[in-house]
Amino acid sequence: MSATPIAVSVVAPRRFAIDSGRRKTRIGVAILGMLVLIAIFAPLLAPHDPDAIESGRVLRGLGFSHPFGSDALGRDVLSRVIFAFRVSLSVAVGSVVVAFVVGIPLGLVAGYRGGWTDTVIMRPVDMLLALPALLLAIALIAIVGPGSLIALLSISVIYVPILARVIRSSTLVVTSQTFVEGARARGASSRRIAVRHVLPNAIGPTIVQASVLMGFALQIEAALSFLGLGAQPPTPSLGVMLADGRDVLTQAPWVEIFPGLAIAITVLAFNLIGDGLRERLDPRGVTR
């Protein structure tokens, strides 16, 4: 019997998706776990002091003492990448966590209450969404002045609307289900229903979104630092390294390559986790 290329499986599409999802999440978590450990144990792992200037070892290529080479000031690229990664990762994760903490209550209340509350909350949120993200972040940084913390908060501002919308959509879906009516009929208070019943069921897609956003937050942080608006010296940052690397691009490309690779691998890990979680939570892509 010739095989027709359809995705319809009579028996178990669910099982397929969950297995593949599980695999993805595992790989993603493994990579991310390693990266987080590297970030935490940076001082122990870095072979050199990231700020140590050695004029005798300028622009060395990859070698035993400098696995990632050295830069224009003789500083070890590997050590710099490790420390910079620490800062960038903290900002990325921190910004999404803040956005999560702020966005979830907003979206939950908007979706649960509906009506006037929904409009009042979501209109400004939607308007924020209409403004280009990076532009918004830059504008906010211009108000307060550059720095890692501000970069973190600006990125949160960008992501609050996104997370709020996601949880609002799933809240709408969940509240329309009959078990919520049942809880109401039992006389449970609104708040109790929202927190104990709606929230746990609606939070799935938001977590998926949040993990993917952490990867993108890392990229935005790098872009902001690249433009000089994020981490300020002496705080290291992958974005700053990328900017510095341009000066010696043709002579010592490794100074530019490795920070970028670090970002790419981290974003990959976050995306794997997000995709894997999504496949496990929602195999048929119904709430895509």
Place this chain on the structure above:
Amino acid sequence: MTAILEIDRVDVRFQVGNTDVSAVSDVSLQISEGEIFGLVGESGCGKTTLALALIGLLPGTAEVQGAIRFQGRDLVGLPDDQMRGLRGDRISMVFQDPMTSLDPCFAVGDQVAETIRAHRPVDRRTARDRALQLLHDVGIPEAGRRYGDPPHHLSGGMRQRVVIATAVANEPALLLADEPTTALDVTIQSQVLDLLRELRRTHHTTILLITHDLGVVAQLCDRVGVMYAGQLVEVAPVEEIFRAPRHPYTQALLAALPTAAQKRGALRVIEGRVPDLSDPPPGCRFAPRCPHRMTECDRVPPIAAEAPDHLVACWLSEATQAAAGTSAAERSAGRSRGASA
């Protein structure tokens, strides 16, 4: 009457992850030209899988063994382009849910015309006229006006009629109808069934009707086949099946139908659950739930003719016992098939 369809010891297996699921096990069946054959069984018993195997629309993870002879030609292993030539032309299939069978972005009339042009070298005009005629024939009022409507402008019953029009556009010899009325309410149901009956009358179309609804079977079918967990357990003319079912499963199924004469109280159910097809019982798959279970039931009972037109696959039947005793070779072939089923 000539047999238009011969299903000969067909097995369908699916590869899901690391497990092998046996969805259809050693089914043999013959359907005559012009008859309306009902295939009944509960959800998951393999009737839809069998139909999909017939029309060549199983997913890539499926493996089919055995032979399916349509008008003398074996469909198993037929290259896809040849199979595609048959689909919609000589063999058609309609599915359960009319709400989702038609493309939401195109006019209903165009979808009928497109099916015609896929198999016949006619121009647009001719196809359109024929499609219009078909819409009228299946009973769609104001067919001309409705031709250009997208599917969501039509009710469920109307859509199913359009689906049927598409399926019979090229006057197929065989029509597979998978639960065509299940998603419709009762009044529309009977209209659609009338339509099918009319098709058989005017075009001599053979219809394989898949359903779990015994009422539909009683209304429309000439003969009935009963499936359980991938195995064909009984085949008989429709009156026979209702009057004198032989297989314990069929008996239990009919007994479970609530009747007006029944006393109040618990509904009669069949104890137990449908087996897991990735690890089915070695012999008769109904055995674990059967009130007449014997030790022989660990071997697959071959299907045999109790009466000229009445086939049963059960060790209780003398015909089955006789068929089993026919040759040691056949029996060991049956055992190895039963063991791997």
Place this chain on the structure above:
Amino acid sequence: MSARAQFVGRRLLLAIPVLLAMSAFVFLMIHLVPGDPVRTMLGFRATPANVAKVRQQLGLNHSLFAQYAQWMGGIAHGDLGEDFISHTPVSTLLAQRLPVTVELTVLSMSLAIVIGVPLGVRAAATPGWVRKLTEGFVVAGIAIPDFWLGIMLVLLFAGIMHVLPPSGYVPFLQDPLLNLRYMALPVLTLAFGEAAYILRTTRGAMEQTLSTPFVLFARARGLSERSIVFRHTLRNAAVPIVTVIGIQFGVLLGGAIVIEYLFALPGIGRLIVTAINQRNYTVVQGGVLVVATLFILVTLFTDVIVGLVDPRVQEGQTA
């Protein structure tokens, strides 16, 4: 009035209050920025007397509301005010810069669509090595930071191979070939990421549509694979694909800021960023307003196209 015209008309009307609210929002945000533009402008000549005089001249002493009203009034006449520093009318500045960003956006998105959609369709319809390849492409395109990719491309094409210039710009009308040479690397950089995103969306939408019952029925009718994939599946899958393309168009129009900075392209994104740093209110207000308007128009246009593709959307039903 036809249903379609009504649909478009309704959306346009809805767009107006959104734009008004947006302009107020932007105005407020900019005026919250600390730092005195006048001081920045006057530089070392910023004596208290001069500052006060210039403030008076520019009307900065009026209430915020009055300033807003003045600005809005100006817009009605097509006057977006003046750049504080160079005294060039904002509209002139925008007119100079907008074509650059538009050209960058149009070229990048076109390339991305031409690569992303066919590959996505192919990957969904035929499993095999195409799918593996596209998965790798998608992963790379999304994970790799675009400006890093830009720098790598500069390294390769300008630094090592010396075939393309690393940065710079020449207007198209002045010298088309040179313009394209300058645009080549930025467009390639942006298109890579966008193509990955579009590919992923296309593949996902196609896969989802290919497993729907009406596709199964189309196969049961014996329609050719080509007809099924392109005529039926693509049309139905088009809604999310077109939507994503539309959104990305709008996003890029908002200024692919870092790319413009990297390749020294005089586009809107860079203009606004510089203006923010200079506290150049009018430029920022005008720039953001134009960007937001374009974004809304692009969204509207996308919705119209989606409505054309799927008749259910126009009638307000769920797609």
